[in-house]
Amino acid sequence: MRRKRFFIGSLIVAFAVVLTVGIAVASSQSGGDLPELTPVELLAKVAQEAPNTTAVNGDIAWTNDLLGVGALQLPGDQGAMLSMFMAGSGRFWHQDNMMRFESQGQSGDTIVVANGDTVWVYDSQAAKATEYTLPTMPADGSGDETTTTGTASAADAVDLPQKIQEMVDGLAPYADLTVATEVVAGRSSYVLVMTPTAKNTVVASVQAAFDGETFLPLRVQVFATDGPTPVIDAGFTTISYDPVAADNFEFTPPADAAVERTTLSMPAGLMDGMTGGMAGDFGHRDGEDPGADHMSKEEPLTLEEAAAKAGFALVTPADSALPFEGAYVMTPPADFALEDMMDAMHSDTPGDVGAGDGAIDALVPTAPLVALKYGEGFGTVMMIETQIADAQWTEFTTALAEVPLFGTPSPFGGQQVYQLSTRLGSIVLWRQGEIVVLVGGSVSRADLEAFVAGVR
Numbered sequence: 001m002r003r004k005r006f007f008i009g010s011l012i013v014a015f016a017v018v019l020t021v022g023i024a025v026a027s028s029q030s031g032g033d034l035p036e037l038t039p040v041e042l043l044a045k046v047a048q049e050a051p052n053t054t055a056v057n058g059d060i061a062w063t064n065d066l067l068g069v070g071a072l073q074l075p076g077d078q079g080a081m082l083s084m085f086m087a088g089s090g091r092f093w094h095q096d097n098m099m100r101f102e103s104q105g106q107s108g109d110t111i112v113v114a115n116g117d118t119v120w121v122y123d124s125q126a127a128k129a130t131e132y133t134l135p136t137m138p139a140d141g142s143g144d145e146t147t148t149t150g151t152a153s154a155a156d157a158v159d160l161p162q163k164i165q166e167m168v169d170g171l172a173p174y175a176d177l178t179v180a181t182e183v184v185a186g187r188s189s190y191v192l193v194m195t196p197t198a199k200n201t202v203v204a205s206v207q208a209a210f211d212g213e214t215f216l217p218l219r220v221q222v223f224a225t226d227g228p229t230p231v232i233d234a235g236f237t238t239i240s241y242d243p244v245a246a247d248n249f250e251f252t253p254p255a256d257a258a259v260e261r262t263t264l265s266m267p268a269g270l271m272d273g274m275t276g277g278m279a280g281d282f283g284h285r286d287g288e289d290p291g292a293d294h295m296s297k298e299e300p301l302t303l304e305e306a307a308a309k310a311g312f313a314l315v316t317p318a319d320s321a322l323p324f325e326g327a328y329v330m331t332p333p334a335d336f337a338l339e340d341m342m343d344a345m346h347s348d349t350p351g352d353v354g355a356g357d358g359a360i361d362a363l364v365p366t367a368p369l370v371a372l373k374y375g376e377g378f379g380t381v382m383m384i385e386t387q388i389a390d391a392q393w394t395e396f397t398t399a400l401a402e403v404p405l406f407g408t409p410s411p412f413g414g415q416q417v418y419q420l421s422t423r424l425g426s427i428v429l430w431r432q433g434e435i436v437v438l439v440g441g442s443v444s445r446a447d448l449e450a451f452v453a454g455v456r
Contacts, residue, residue, distance in 0.1 A: 040168050052214075056093075057092060062234040095249075181212070189212050200443050203223075290398055325375065367386045381441075413453035
């Protein structure tokens with residue numbers, strides 16, 4: 001079971017890479033004579049059948065028009081790096097808990113090889129190879145096969161269709177699910193199409209293709225309302241389930257590559273923040289049980305309750321066209337150290353992050369974060385705000401100045417904001433008094449600007 005879970009996990013990671021990066025070309029032919037499946041039946045098949053495949057390899061490709069051509073106009077190395085995010089191709093292998101991913105982009109080649117407890121990452125443009133030794137997870141029984149599988153897996157398998165039905169029913173008010181068939185990467189495939197019901201969203205649909213025999217994910221596409229071509233199109237162009245030769249999971253750095261070796265560690269407070277410290281204290285009212293599973297059961301707070309819990313006055317839209325759906329408060333654990341985590345990712349020597357340590361300090365939240373939700377489904381606009389000192393804001397904006405995609409502050413809804421607009425939505429950030437406000441959503445730029453204009 002562990003190998004099966006690792007296989008699906010690594011495949012999802014590969015798709016996350018290509019989604020962030022962008023993606024592939026596939027045939028638009030009919031999917032042949034595949035039996036008809038409902039969305040619930042298809043999702044159950046994916047959960048039950050996909051883990052049975054233990055080896056896969058194939059060619060992948062991606063295109064990403066999320067940011068438009070402007071991203072290609074960035075200067076120097078930044079433009080070269082982002083060129084790979086816009087389009088590229090590569091190959092993926094997986095077998096026996098090992099994974100290899102290679103990509104070829106305009107800015108050079110990247111190779112990632114995961115073999116056991118180590119991961120090699122090679123960047124041909126920088127002529128640099130880094131070997132990461134992965135951290136050891138806490139010995140709390142979480143890796144025990146009996147604990148995570150055993151009889152619980154059998155019970156879960158029986159309940160799976162019902163759980164999927166409940167998930168689909170919960171999604172129904174926000175999106176319609178349909179199933180089509182298509183040939184993807186030479187395979188007759190099912191395509192699950194999710195179409196948002198919100199009238200104010202710029203997302204037209206999200207489509208995921210699954211092999212009609214193995215039910216492995218083959219392609220993901222995201223469409224915007226402004227055109228018929230996908231904004232993000234990522235997937236396999238060819239695929240094989242034949243055994244993979246072991247030497248594919250070996251990596252020897254090229255002779256001209258600078259080699260670094262780094263042992264990653266689990267920073268103090270990180271696990272608490274992920275499993276208990278943050279989740280357990282996320283929005284619960286006084287006297288409620290802050291258990292680790294509380295986040296999924298919690299009730300949203302009112303504005304008054306959120307302000308009282310956060311300890312500062314909130315900024316809110318005076319007359320939003322979107323209904324207020326609730327507030328949530330998250331208090332960072334006192335011992336969570338973001339700079340320690342960055343140290344661990346960049347060097348064996350603590351504190352050796354290099355230039356920008358002050359910017360890292362500025363990113364560490366010291367006051368509660370408050371999330372305000374307006375609207376529903378894909379038409380939701382989220383506000384996230386917190387208090388920040390003058391010195392922290394100065395450091396933060398200095399760091400933002402080094403991110404060309406955010407540019408410099410510009411007028412937006414009566415505020416001077418840092419902004420990032422895409423075909424699938426936008427985010428803006430500004431400081432109002434002592435409060436830093438981030439507003440974003442998969443809505444049009446005009447709708448988001450009207451929302452910001454009402455914030456007081």
